[in-house]
Amino acid sequence: MQEISPKQNWQWSWATAVLLLSVAGGLYLVPVVWGRTLTGHESVQPQTSREMLSSGHWLIPTIGGDVWLERPPPPMWWIGIVYTVTGVKASDSIARLAAVLAALPIILLTVGIAKRLFGKGVAVMAGLILATMHEFYSYAINPEADIFLCLIVTAVLALFVSMEFPHVRTTGAVAGSGKPSFFGTRPWPMAGFFLLLGATNWAKGLLFGTVMAAAPIVLYLLGRALQERSFHPLRPYLWCWGWLIAGAAALAWPVAVIGQYPEILQLWQEHYLGRLHRGYLREPWWYYAVQVPYVLLPWTLPALVGLLCSARAAWQHAGRERFICCWALSAPLLLSLADGKHHHYLLHCLGGWAILAAVGLAPLWGWLQDKLRLIPYSAALGAVAMALLAGTGGILWYSRIPGRWGTIVGAVVFISLATWVILTACQQRHLLRAFVGILAPILAAYWLWVPYQASYLDDYKEDLVFLRGAESLIPNDVPVLVQYDWTAPLETFWVLYHMRRPGVLIRDPWQAAEKTANGGQNSSTAYVLARRLDLPLYRRAGTVETVLESTRTRGEKNPDQRRVLYRIHFTQPLPPAPEDYLRVVRRTLW
Known part of the structure; x- marks a missing residue:
C-alpha cells in the first residue's frame, strides 16, 4: 500500500470531507426543505422522540402515553437532541434533518474504508456513489431506525478495517506475530470495536444489527483462517473482556426493560422467530437476487462489474477484495435463509457495493469508451432514442401519470439531456471527468424528483x-x-x-x-x-x-x-x- 505522510493524509482527508459533505448535504437538504409528508412508518421514531421530550422519560418509549417496546430508545434520543437544538418539538423537516445527520457520517466512514483499501480515487467515487444509491438516499432522508443502525454497523466495519488493514507506518491492533491471550490485554481500538458491536443492538432491537455487522467480519476471518490453516487470524477477537463489553452494551436496555415489562420476551419471540421461520414477511428464496440489483440503482451495472473484477482476487487470497466481497454478499446470502425478507435489510451492505461500483467504473468506462467511439454521433443518437422511448411510454400511460402533459414533456426533455450528458461523459479520456459527467444528471434527477413527489405523490x-x-x-x-x-x-x-x-x-x-x-x-x-x-x-x-x-x-x-x-x-x-x-x-x- 502506498505510504502517505501524516500531513498529506490530514490535508487530503479534510478536503475530501468538505467535498463529500457539500455534495451529499446539498442532495439531502432539498427533501428536508421541500419533501413530502412523512409516512406512518417514518413517523414512529419522531413521535416517540416527541413524547420523550414532553414527558422526560428517556428509557421506555411511549405512543400516545402508552408503553411501546418494539425499538430501543437511542435513535429517539438522537432525534430529540436535534429537536432540542433547533427549538422544534415536531416537524417533518427537522426529523428528516436528524436522519441526514446520521447518513453523512456513514458516507465518510465508507470513504475511509475505501481509501484505506483502494486509495483516494476509489474512495471519493465510492462515497458519492453510496450517497446517490436510491435505497441509501431513501433512508438518508427518512428518520427510521434503519439509518441509525446503519451508522453503527458501518462504524464497526470501519474500526475492523483500521485494525485488520493498518497503514504502513501504523502498528495495527491486530498486527504482529504474537498470540493474544483470551484473558489478556488488547489495544484500545479493540475495546472500541466490541463496544460498537454491542451497540448494534441499540437501534433496531436485539441481534439483527449484530448479525449485519458480524457477518462480513466472521466470513472474512474464517476464510483467512481456513486458507492459512491457522487460528491466528481469529485469536485477537477471542477476548473474554471484549465479549463482556459487547454483551454489557447489548443487554443494558433489555435488562432494564425486562424488570418492568416481562412481556417483552414475547415480543422478541414473535419478532425473531416469526421472521426466521414462521412465515412473517415471507418471500421466495431468490428474493434478494432480484432486490440487490434494484437497491443498487442507478449504479447496478458498475457494481456488478466491480464484483466480477474482484472475484478472482477475493477467491485466491485474503485481502481487500475478499473483505469488500464479504461485506457486499454476506447480508443477502444470510438473509435468504430466513422467511422474513425485505429490501431495506440490505441497507447495511450498500457501502460494500458502493466500493465495488467505484472499482468497476474504470473497466466499464474503458469498454464503453471503445464501443461508443465506433458509433458516429452516439450521444445524440442515444438522446433521441431515449426521448422517443420516454415519449411513447408517456403517451401509452398518459392517464396514469400525475401532472399529465407537463410531466411527460418535462420527463422527455430531461431524459434526453441526461442521456446525452452521460454518453458524452463516457467518451471522456479522464475517468474523474467521466464520473462527474455521469453523476451530474443523477443529482439533478433527485433534485427534480423531490418537488414533483411533494406536489403529485403525497398520499397524506x-x-x-x-x-x-x-x-x-x-x-x-x-x-x-x-x-x-x-x-x-x-x-x-x-x-x-x-x-x-x-x-x-x-x-x-x-x-x-x-x-x-x-x-x-x-x-x-x-x-x-x-x-x-x-x-x-x-x-x-x-x-x-x-x-x-x-x-x-x-x-x-x-x-x-x-x-x-x-x-x-x-x-x-x-x-x-x-x-x-x-x-x-x-x-x-x-
Missing part, C-alpha cells in the same frame, strides 16, 4: 387537511383521543405525530370513557379520531355523532377506512366491556 394531503380541521373543532379543554389503528397500526404514529396538540392513545370505547373522565371537564363526552369502520364498536358505549370525515384517507380500499372525528356521549352507566376483547386490545404494544 387529504389526511392533513382533515387533521387540521378536526383540531379546530375539538375544545381546548378536552383531550384529543386517538383510536389505535388496528387496520394499519403504524398509521397511529402518523396521526399522533402530525397533530399539533398532544394526543392520548385509546384502544377501545371503555378506555376512551376512562381517559375522558381523567382529562376533561365534561366526563360524559369525548372526541375521538378513528376510522368509519370503528363506528359500530363505539355505538356500544353511547351515542355517536360524526363531526368531520376525511374526503380520502391514504391507502383506503373503501370509504369505511376513512378517518373520522367522532363526538361520543357515553351511556351512564357504561355497559360492561367483554373481558376477552379487552385482554387482546389492551396488551403492551409493539
Whole structure:
C-alpha cells in the first residue's frame, strides 16, 4: 500500500470531507426543505422522540402515553437532541434533518474504508456513489431506525478495517506475530470495536444489527483462517473482556426493560422467530437476487462489474477484495435463509457495493469508451432514442401519470439531456471527468424528483387537511383521543405525530370513557379520531355523532377506512366491556 505522510493524509482527508459533505448535504437538504409528508412508518421514531421530550422519560418509549417496546430508545434520543437544538418539538423537516445527520457520517466512514483499501480515487467515487444509491438516499432522508443502525454497523466495519488493514507506518491492533491471550490485554481500538458491536443492538432491537455487522467480519476471518490453516487470524477477537463489553452494551436496555415489562420476551419471540421461520414477511428464496440489483440503482451495472473484477482476487487470497466481497454478499446470502425478507435489510451492505461500483467504473468506462467511439454521433443518437422511448411510454400511460402533459414533456426533455450528458461523459479520456459527467444528471434527477413527489405523490394531503380541521373543532379543554389503528397500526404514529396538540392513545370505547373522565371537564363526552369502520364498536358505549370525515384517507380500499372525528356521549352507566376483547386490545404494544 502506498505510504502517505501524516500531513498529506490530514490535508487530503479534510478536503475530501468538505467535498463529500457539500455534495451529499446539498442532495439531502432539498427533501428536508421541500419533501413530502412523512409516512406512518417514518413517523414512529419522531413521535416517540416527541413524547420523550414532553414527558422526560428517556428509557421506555411511549405512543400516545402508552408503553411501546418494539425499538430501543437511542435513535429517539438522537432525534430529540436535534429537536432540542433547533427549538422544534415536531416537524417533518427537522426529523428528516436528524436522519441526514446520521447518513453523512456513514458516507465518510465508507470513504475511509475505501481509501484505506483502494486509495483516494476509489474512495471519493465510492462515497458519492453510496450517497446517490436510491435505497441509501431513501433512508438518508427518512428518520427510521434503519439509518441509525446503519451508522453503527458501518462504524464497526470501519474500526475492523483500521485494525485488520493498518497503514504502513501504523502498528495495527491486530498486527504482529504474537498470540493474544483470551484473558489478556488488547489495544484500545479493540475495546472500541466490541463496544460498537454491542451497540448494534441499540437501534433496531436485539441481534439483527449484530448479525449485519458480524457477518462480513466472521466470513472474512474464517476464510483467512481456513486458507492459512491457522487460528491466528481469529485469536485477537477471542477476548473474554471484549465479549463482556459487547454483551454489557447489548443487554443494558433489555435488562432494564425486562424488570418492568416481562412481556417483552414475547415480543422478541414473535419478532425473531416469526421472521426466521414462521412465515412473517415471507418471500421466495431468490428474493434478494432480484432486490440487490434494484437497491443498487442507478449504479447496478458498475457494481456488478466491480464484483466480477474482484472475484478472482477475493477467491485466491485474503485481502481487500475478499473483505469488500464479504461485506457486499454476506447480508443477502444470510438473509435468504430466513422467511422474513425485505429490501431495506440490505441497507447495511450498500457501502460494500458502493466500493465495488467505484472499482468497476474504470473497466466499464474503458469498454464503453471503445464501443461508443465506433458509433458516429452516439450521444445524440442515444438522446433521441431515449426521448422517443420516454415519449411513447408517456403517451401509452398518459392517464396514469400525475401532472399529465407537463410531466411527460418535462420527463422527455430531461431524459434526453441526461442521456446525452452521460454518453458524452463516457467518451471522456479522464475517468474523474467521466464520473462527474455521469453523476451530474443523477443529482439533478433527485433534485427534480423531490418537488414533483411533494406536489403529485403525497398520499397524506387529504389526511392533513382533515387533521387540521378536526383540531379546530375539538375544545381546548378536552383531550384529543386517538383510536389505535388496528387496520394499519403504524398509521397511529402518523396521526399522533402530525397533530399539533398532544394526543392520548385509546384502544377501545371503555378506555376512551376512562381517559375522558381523567382529562376533561365534561366526563360524559369525548372526541375521538378513528376510522368509519370503528363506528359500530363505539355505538356500544353511547351515542355517536360524526363531526368531520376525511374526503380520502391514504391507502383506503373503501370509504369505511376513512378517518373520522367522532363526538361520543357515553351511556351512564357504561355497559360492561367483554373481558376477552379487552385482554387482546389492551396488551403492551409493539
